[in-house]
Amino acid sequence: MLLVFYGKGKGKTTAAYGTAIRALGRGWRVVVASFMKSGDSGEIELLRKLELPVKVYVLGTREFVKPGDYEGEAASENMAKAYAFLRYELPKLMRNYKPKLVVFDELGLAVHLALVDEGTATRVLKRFTGDRELHAIVTGRYVPNTLKNMADLISEVREVKHYFRRGYINVVGLDR
Numbered sequence: 001m002l003l004v005f006y007g008k009g010k011g012k013t014t015a016a017y018g019t020a021i022r023a024l025g026r027g028w029r030v031v032v033a034s035f036m037k038s039g040d041s042g043e044i045e046l047l048r049k050l051e052l053p054v055k056v057y058v059l060g061t062r063e064f065v066k067p068g069d070y071e072g073e074a075a076s077e078n079m080a081k082a083y084a085f086l087r088y089e090l091p092k093l094m095r096n097y098k099p100k101l102v103v104f105d106e107l108g109l110a111v112h113l114a115l116v117d118e119g120t121a122t123r124v125l126k127r128f129t130g131d132r133e134l135h136a137i138v139t140g141r142y143v144p145n146t147l148k149n150m151a152d153l154i155s156e157v158r159e160v161k162h163y164f165r166r167g168y169i170n171v172v173g174l175d176r
Helices: 012-025 042-049 073-097 107-112 118-126 145-150
Strands: 002-006 030-035 054-059 101-105 135-140 153-156
Touching: 002 012, 002 145, 012 030, 012 042, 012 101, 012 135, 030 042, 030 073, 030 107, 042 054, 054 073, 073 118, 107 118, 107 135, 107 145, 118 145
Parallel strands: 002 135, 002 153, 030 054, 030 101, 101 135
Antiparallel strands: none
């Protein structure tokens, strides 16, 4: 099944990692690919410490990629990491590691910002649609309709009230 968690509210990544932990609890092999993030989140730190059947790939940089700034170093590095993972590493993982769940954290936003080619993302995700034995989760503030149309489940996370508006940004333990 292909699950999509998108929207402007907080909790998309948290929902994806929660599902990954549930799957790990059932003995599944899991792959987590974190697009556009630096990898210093509590979730990634925990998954790396535990001896569980999970492989974690950090495909982002510390510097945020500004929309339309595709010539900067951060954008180039994000694109290169994403392309290498989707084109070369993921197919090897699917053949050899055989995960039952793959989390594509922030892939929706990476496609929206054109850091990942939409056609490439569509081809990769097609493998997960309508399959009861192989599953994927895509998260992102924005997820293109092409990807949403493929999904077996879509959850929209919307902001009702957020402490960011009061100046609390990236609270350790809550946001990263």
